[in-house]
Amino acid sequence: MRVIFRADAGLQIGTGHVMRCLTLAEALRECGAECGFVTRDHPGHLAGRISARGFPVSLLPAGTGDFVSPPPEHAGWAGVHWTQDAAETLAATGGADWMVVDHYALDARWERAVAGGRMRLMVIDDLADRPHAANLMLDQKFGHSPADHAGLLPAKCRCLAGPRHALLRPEFAQIRAQSLSDRDGRGLRHLIVTLGGVDRGDATSAVLEALRAACLPPDLRITVIMGSDAPALERVRALARDMPRPTRIAVNVEDMATLMAGADLAIGAGGGTTWERCCLGLPCVTLETAPNQKGVAPALTDAGAGFDPGPPEGRDFVHHLQAAIAEAGDPARLDVMSRKAAALCDGDGTPRVLAALVPSEVGFRCATRTDSRRVWEWRDALDDSFRVSDERTPYAEHDRWFRKAVNEADPIIRILTQGGLARGYLRLDRTGATSARVSICLAPDARGQGLGRRLLVEADRVGARLGLERLMAEIQEGNGASRKVFEAADYVERGSKDGFLNYSRRLENTK
Structure with missing residues (x-):
């Protein structure tokens, strides 16, 4: 996949537009994408920094200094008329699968002139003050929602809004x-x-x-x-x-x-x-x-x-x-x-944006120290009917346990990922030489997508590798959603105690 970024930096514009594009470009490169930049020769441009990060950069000629009149309000930031900018950008880029535009001076007119064929367009904008011809909109401003762009985007444009999508390294x-x-x-x-x-x-x-x-x-x-x-x-x-x-x-x-x-x-x-x-x-x-x-x-x-x-x-x-x-x-x-x-930003915005750009498959990895906070937040967001205990564990207490747990053989904690974004976890606690208790939890925005079943399939795989014969789970009687997931995975109810149902599943083909 080839991705071209169109963003400027300068004494008037600042550095933020280019810097957040660099963050996304580096993440895309990790996924195997080929990325390049187009930026204009404003005083204080960051072409050197872009090149130092290993990305090819086309430096458009400096503007003439003539006043460029609105619309949009920031039209002068381009340094040239939008038609000239569009022509120069096209000449510098060639073909691409995606073009990412982060520029307050450009709007739907520029975007329609540049986009075409199979190339899709992502716009990064937090002003919500002008129309766009985008396939994907990213607005990471606090308090903004897709409603702020109502009437400014095509009907089929997907809008990622709010700081949970903030592009952080x-x-x-x-x-x-x-x-x-x-x-x-x-x-x-x-x-x-x-x-x-x-x-x-x-x-x-x-x-x-x-x-x-x-x-x-x-x-x-x-x-x-x-x-x-x-x-x-x-x-x-x-x-x-x-x-x-x-x-x-x-x-x-x-x-x-x-x-x-x-x-x-x-x-x-x-x-x-x-x-x-x-x-x-x-x-x-x-x-x-x-x-x-x-x-x-x-x-x-x-x-x-x-x-x-x-x-x-x-x-x-x-x-x-x-x-x-x-x-x-x-x-x-x-x-x-x-x-x-x-509580306002969890740092996973870049993987969320990646998931919208790059087709992603479900994968699993071992939990690490960096997962401590997100696991705690996932559990803290659970409805009480999903909890094994009525008490909410303070983060400091959880973090002490988690730091120790990820460095020991028991419990086993696996993180479910999609395109690099952590979406849930599986925990196996041994209860004997050939048995273990299963616990699963999904991020709030990952629920209802069939990922709970994927966690239980991974539990089977890990259990078989460890030579386990039986997996068990405890589920609150009123937690119909979890009961449905476990029963669909062939867990059988074995009685109840203190308001909890005991489920178990016998593993086949164990060592």
Whole structure:
């Protein structure tokens, strides 16, 4: 499969569009797809970074500087008229199976001019302000749903909406369980400031000036994250030298997940990094630094995941920011915000988008440390009728058990996947030399698709490999859905006790 990405970066546009496309391109490459990029020669473009990631890139000529009038509202961001951009893009790409477009300046007119034949079109857009001729729409903005694009998309276009589809690099999901486990009661010791790779309005300087006059914890350290093309980089470096707490400037950070996991509070923009922070349970003082971020800061505050100090140019900004820092000094308050943030984004958005692009088959793998949080969330989302116990296990307790379990021979925990996306788990606990108890659980959005039966087939396969003769299960009497799945897999009811039905299945062809 060949996929072409059309996205720009620059001092006006910022870096987020290209960076999230790179995340998706790297995931597609892992699935065997051939990916390439088309980007325009704006000041601050990222063609070099794209090439350094191993992708071929076609650099379109710089715009003429002439004003490009709407529609759409951001038409000027293209640098040229849409008809010229479409012609240059077609000349640079040749054929492809998919084209992924992430650009506020382009709309259905451009898309109809470029798409054709067997090539399908995916659009990444969180403005919902213009029509598109797409087969697949991705809008990862908090609070958005397919309804926000009503009347703007073809009838057959599939729309993936909300932060559960946020395009995050795999290291965020991989480090999520550890990050959430480590935060409990840690308090405010490390503050990061991350207001975009370009930060054209220099909100970073306003933040540092406000922090300089704030009452900061005595052992606090600060890390400011910026891009090498940020116009205010040198001014920020000068401010950092005069800060009352140790302040480091990190440029073109490549290990953002590790840095965020080690931070206790962020002051950040309301763009794509919002979901990186939420995935790792990092509370944030959110600043809306671009029009497409409107509404994100108050929504996160209403969700209990952080603070909204208002715009940096606002009269009360300094007061609100300093008050937020003071409130975040309470470890219990930070813990609550961390849990609220983590509930908004689980880090599996990229595999969900992949599943919509690439045909995927069901597979199984051994559980690892990184699965701890998702398994806990799947179980925590269960209706009480699906539970063996009425008690809900706190995450910290579950995580201690899970870390030990994945490194031992018993129990056996297998993860069901589709296209790299974890969708459910199977657990086998030995009850004797030739028998084991079966437990299964599916992600909320994986239920009702026949995957429970696939988990039980895998239980048979693993049981036979281990030489087991009998598999058992305990199911609440009122759990008709689970009873139906197990009975269809030839499990036979063997009596009941304390409101639970005991089922068993004899395995054939065992060792």
